[in-house]
Amino acid sequence: MTSSTPRGPGPIALAALAVWIGLLALISVWMAGASLRWLPVQASNAAPLVDGLFSFETGVGTFVFLGVISVMAWVMLVHRAEKYDESDAEPIEGNTRLEVIWTAIPFVLVMAIAWYAIQINTELGVLGPMEHIHLRSPQEQQGGYPGDRLPAEQVEVVARQWSWEFRYPGEHVSSTELHLELDRPVTFRLVSEDVLHGFFIPAFRLKQDVIPGRAIDFSLTPTRLGRYRLRDSQFSGTWFAANQADVVVETAEDHAAWLKQAAAAPLQRGLSVAADEYADRQTNPHGGWPTVVPAPPPQVNAPGSSSLPHDA
Amino acid sequence: MSSTPVPPASPSGAYGEGQHANHNLTGFIIFLCSESVIFLAFFSGYALLRLSALDWLPAGVDGLEWRMPLINTVVLVSSSFTMVVAEHFKGKGKIWLFRGFWLLTMAMGAYFLYGQAVEWSGLTFGFTSGTFGGTFYLLTGFHGLHVLTGILLMGLMLVKSFVPGNYAGGEEGVIATSLFWHFVDVIWIILFVLLYVWRA
Amino acid sequence: MTSTALSPEPPASWRRYFGFSTDAKVIGIQYIVVAFFFFLVGGLLAMIMRGELITPEADLVDRTVYNGLYTMHGTIMLFLFIFPVLNGLNNLLIPTMIGAPDMAFPRLNTAAFWLVPVFGILLIASFFVPSGPATSGWWSYPPVSLQNPLGHLINGEFLWVLAVALSGVSSIMGAVNFVTTILRMRAPGMGFFRMPVFCWTALAAQTLQLIGLPALTGGAVMLLLDLSVGTSFYRPEGGGDPVLYQHFFWFYSHPAVYVIILPVFGIFSELFPVYSRKPLFGYVYVCLASFIIVGLGLIVWVHHMFPSGVTQWMRNLFMVTTMLIAVPTGVKVFAWLGTMWNGKIRLTTPMLFCMGGLFNFVFAGITGIMLATVPIDIHVSNTYFVVGHFHYVIYGAAVMGVFAAIYHWFPKFTGRMPYEGLGKLHFLLTFVGANLNFLPMHPLGLMGMPRRVSSYDPEFAFWNVLASLGAFLLGVSIIPFLLNMISSWARGPRATHNPWNAIGLEWLLPSPPAEDNFGEHVPTVISRPYGYGTGEPLVEHQAEIERALTLQEANR
Structure with a gap:
């Protein structure tokens, strides 16, 4: 030494x-x-x-x-001092070059x-993810089915306390599971009906806050087949942690088939963990403080599933 | 004071800058600088909300009436000058003239508050009328609170001027109050521009 | 003014800690003790949270309770622990280090301190209102913070805003006081470039408070009006903008991180020279770096909002400013390494805490650069990666620095020596516990686990179990600390005026110092601080002063 x-x-x-x-x-x-x-x-x-x-x-x-x-x-x-060494070291006060x-x-x-x-x-x-932000004017919200006012290829993502709803205006399909076509760019229109939410798909490495009062265009291209998780990333209240949905990336044929099947299906209750847990909480209270009541689960053609194994 | 354990450190050891000096004015100026940031926050919030609004004015409201506030502005800004005059007389030792102009400044401040109240009572919108109403009442109300504080401070200084010998060696309280008053005035000028002069 | 330093423990002395004292040294200790009370409360909340997170399901507590816990944990730790504890150190150290008899405004100081228990109780009381405490996080972003399920006027969020506003008032009172004291009450001969670095950093940090806090206060006033009287500054349905609040909030709350870490840089800069027996390397650069950090710290806040919907040019701009902060910070880190290099290192408890703190801080700095990088931030923002990063900064670096400071200056202000063995045990448990608790948060965040969740997907379980074990270890680590503090204050060995052989005005005072410190006999400073090994005295007549102090200690 x-x-x-x-x-x-x-x-x-x-x-x-x-x-x-x-x-x-x-x-x-x-x-x-x-x-x-x-x-x-x-x-x-x-x-x-x-x-x-x-x-x-x-x-x-x-x-x-x-x-x-x-x-x-x-x-x-x-440079440890020896035991009982009470002396000082050599005083170097600095070095301008260093x-x-x-x-x-x-x-x-x-x-x-x-x-x-x-x-x-x-x-x-x-x-893709260069977002475009517009203020949502009140008139727009009163419009009819989103298909009447959106480009057909755009997917509308509606965030609520606490569920995600995905609308495919071109096909008149709505779901609580996001289906995307492999290698095909997609543009989302992100809107929130109540508070801030975060549109976050870790496997895509992309995230965008969903801001009430604004409509945000957000685009990306999925490049790998599989099932992924979409997680709410901006704290949104009681069931924030459970506000998740699955994202399925599938081939063009599978996607077309899914859309066709969904379009034919009747509207039914979509997925909402919050609504289920809230119902349970009503019958079977186990403490806790008052909460905002979850929005009713969206009525959709294709509820999908959130219990299947996911890749990420 | 019992003897401290430290021996006399040096012949000049009794220097002790902090011992008797009064730091109130330093502290007050620091506070004022900090206070101005709140207004800055409100101003920038107002500007941002206004610039991003779809419909800035609530339905049935077409802008603010500016004549009466302009008179108010003139009164408030002139009160800064009467205050300078008051201080000038204090410096010359003419304490009664100081009190007179000081009282005049207070009266002009009070007139401003009165004018503000009259304006508020005649408005057709409330603080819940969108961001326009909210920011209007927030800005004018918060500023009005400062005007009121200024008048109260001036009143305090006026009372203190009757304490014998109090103003003999200059009075930091008067300087601080006058700084505060000029500050309130400057804030109002910015406010007036933002609220009344800035048209769509 | 009655000085009682010579008499052995005046009988009523402990009582002054429970009254409205105007002595900065009493207030300093009051601040620190109150802060550690809330540290235990906040820590308890954290351990319940980690208990919930040890399993993927939301099973230990109700989800609303979890949200309340994490909100209160953050709020308590910031506003009731770290700010008060640092203000406590400011109160103890600033007057003694610059040779002032007290703060510039002693009564303002008392008022600022007594606001802390007031808003502390207010905040804790929110657990007992029918609607429960605030549950929207310490950010309290609208519109979720404006949701008031029961519709009561007095609700958790209302009490939260009130408490934060009072905390702001207390901090502004403190900041005006500290800045005035440093600017106006320095000992003769102590120019700015003879001032200890701790005072430089305190001045820098308090300047940030003065500039930043009013913005938060303004934002909070608008939040309160929205919540309670129905204005719509942040309510989208009334034309308001929820993102506006985020600007107000982060304009203060990012600089708030520097308010916390700058004094800790000061502590490091004080302690490394003492325990390396060398002057601080590049003293002037270290001093100036603090103010460069202040300037840059005010123009980086948007990096908390990269995914909130800000334009690309703003993202790029704020990324560059954020990264620039690495430069003055790096100057400081290298200065500390330069100080230790070729020194005579003594691994006492305070030195161990400093080195552990520096270790954690460098790690946090690297994850900080990652977070500043927009594309990476887009992926990891609002995930556990961020939680890991700031716990490395706040616990890993700042709290470790605070512990270092407490062990180092404990003898000065209590007159007793802390026990080394317990201190080293405390260090070991803290260092291991902190790393075990906060390191696993980084992989969790990278994998995509959002922060603030009460339940999570099973693939995150492994790292969460590790983090929870670390949290419980951290909980245990506080026991030797408390034991050490209580027992050594009560019956520890008597401290001499300068047990660490350190250089500084505070070490030329008896331990504990008289109420008015140097009183009328403030020594004249004649050299730079940290003159280790130079043989230059710090003040005029230093030898006489020290001889008198030693004589006095021999006679007691």
């Missing part, structure tokens, strides 16, 4: 330092790769972009973190990250 003489490090110490930095870099690269496994499956065209950025930042972050921790560990092991370096490096680093992120942002904007 002689590598820290005040005269400056010798060649062996420099080599050891280089090896150590190399090791940290290797660990960081490995972490960057491993970080992709912490995320859900990639089911939209946004997911690889977001994951790439996350992986990059995990790598950089690991390196910075381990670097700082290494210094802390080193001083704890090597200050400039460690101001400049983080600056360049975070600006690089920001630049990278802005690129991704732009690309994501082109790909």
Whole structure:
């Protein structure tokens, strides 16, 4: 442990330092790769972009973190005062060159990250989730079936306390399970009937608050077949946690078949955990404070299911 | 005071800047700066709500009448000048002239409040009339509260001026009150522009 | 003014802690004790929450109860624990560090403190109103916070807004006081660049309070009017805008994080030199970095609202400003590492807490950069990733820093030494508990578990069980702390005036100091703080002052 003489490090110490930095870099690269496994499956065209950025930042972050921790560990092991050593260390009050370096490096680093992120942002904007916000005028809400006023390919997402309803105006279909066609861009029109909700599908890496009084256009392209969870991400009251729905990404044929089947089906009670639990709470009270009464479950053609196994 | 354990530190050790100095004015200025942020918050909230509104004016309301508020504005802004005059006389030791102009300032402030009350009573909309009504009453009401506070502070200073020798060496309370009053005036000018001058 | 420092424990002394004292040192301890009472309350709520979350179903408590618990946990921990405890440290340290006899406005100080129990009781009382406490989170976003199922005028949300407003009044009173004290009452010779870093950070933090808090107060007034008298500032059906509230809220509540962490940076900057026996590396840069953080901290709030519907250019702009904060923060972290480098490190309890806090803070900084990055934030915002991140900041760094400060300055203000063994046990349990509790939240968030949920999908169970175990360990970790504080205050070994051999005006006072600190004999500061190893005295006639203090200690 002689590598820290005040005269400056010798060649062996420099080599050891280089090896150590190399090791940290290797660990960081490995972490960057491993970080992709912490995320859900990639089911939209946004997911690889977001994951790439996350992986990059995990790598950089690991390196910075381990670097700082290494210094802390080193001083704890090597620069510990001997027992009963009451003396002071050599007083070094600062070093302007070092200050400039460690101001400049983080600056360049975070600006690089920001630049990278802005690129991704732009690309994501082109790909879809660049939301367009309109104020919902009262007249619009009085309109008839949404099919009369929406582009046919748009899916209307209605968030309520506490259920999700999806309307396919072109096909005159509504459901409480979101069905999307693989590799086909889709534009949602997000509206809320009461409070803030969050439209969040982790497998798609996308999220948008649903704001009462506004209609938000939000588009994405699903890229992987499977069943995923849509979760309410903006706290919305008592049954917030149960305000979830399934998202099914299916092939064009399956999707067409589903739409056709649903269009033929009669309107029936959609899924709403909140409504079920509220009914149970009425007959079988088990404490708790008064709550907002859940909206009645939407009447839909295709209730779907929320108990089937999901991929993410 | 019993002897403290610390020995006389230095011949100049009795310096103790904080010992006797009065920091009220410093504290008050800091407070005023902070207070201005509340108004800033209300102003920006008003502007945002107004800019994003579909129908800003509630049904049956076509804007605010501005003549009476303009008179009010003139009175309030002039009261800042009468206050400066009052302070000038205090500086010269002419305490009765100070009291006179001080009282005039108070009266002008009171007239402003009266005018505000008259305006409120004649309005056709309430504070629940959309964001227009809400912000109007919030802004004018919150400002009116400050005017009232200013008048009460001035009253307090007027009473204190009768304490013998109180104003001999300058009085921080008067300076603080006058700062507050100028602050209330400036806020009103911005408010007037936002509420009455800014047309669609 | 009667000074009783020489007489052994005046009989009535403990009683002053229960009355309306105007002595900043008494108020400081009152703040800290009250804060830790609420810390236990908030911690208890957290453990019930973690008990609920140990299984995927909502089974332990009703969902409304869970929502009340997490709302009150956040509110209590911020407004009744961390702000009061830091104000307590400000009260103890600012006057003694700058050589002032007391705060600039002692009575205002008393009033600011006594508001804390008042709004604390108000908040706790909301558990007992028929509609239950506020259940819309410490953000209290409308319209969900405006929903009032029973329609009572006095409801949980009403009491919540009232409590937060009173907390704001108390904080503004405190901030005016602290800023005036620092600006006007420094010892002779103590220019700004001879001021301890803790005072710099306190000044920076309190400046943020003064700028930010009024915005929250304004927003809260409008919320209260919407809730109680039927205005529609935030009600969409009346033309209001719920997102407007979010701007008001975060304009204050993001800087509030810096109000919390800046004094903790100050504590780190004070303690690392003492226990490394070296001057603070780059003192001037560390001082200035605090104010750069203030400036930047005021223009980053929209990063809490990236998914709320803000335009792309705003997202990009606020991402850049947020990332820039990493630069002054990095300057500080590197300065602490530079301080420790080649030092003579002493791993006492306060030093362990500082190092543990720094470890957690660096981790939180990295997840902070991730959260600033818009595309990543879109995925992880409002998930457990955020919860993990800010608990690393607040518990991992800030609370650890507060513990470090308490162990470090305990001898000064109580005159007794805390026990090292219990202190180290406390550190170990806290450090392990905090990491076990908060690290699993990051994978949960990445997997897509929203925050504030009372039930979750079974795939999240594993990490939640770990987090819950960590929470219970954290609950246990407070026991050695309380034991240590109570027993060492009652019968711990007597402290000398400078048990850690530290440099600073406060260490030139007897332990505990007289009521008016230096009284008429404020020493003249002649050098920079942290002159470890330089041999330069901090003040004129330092040797005489220390000799007198030592003599006095030998005679008691």
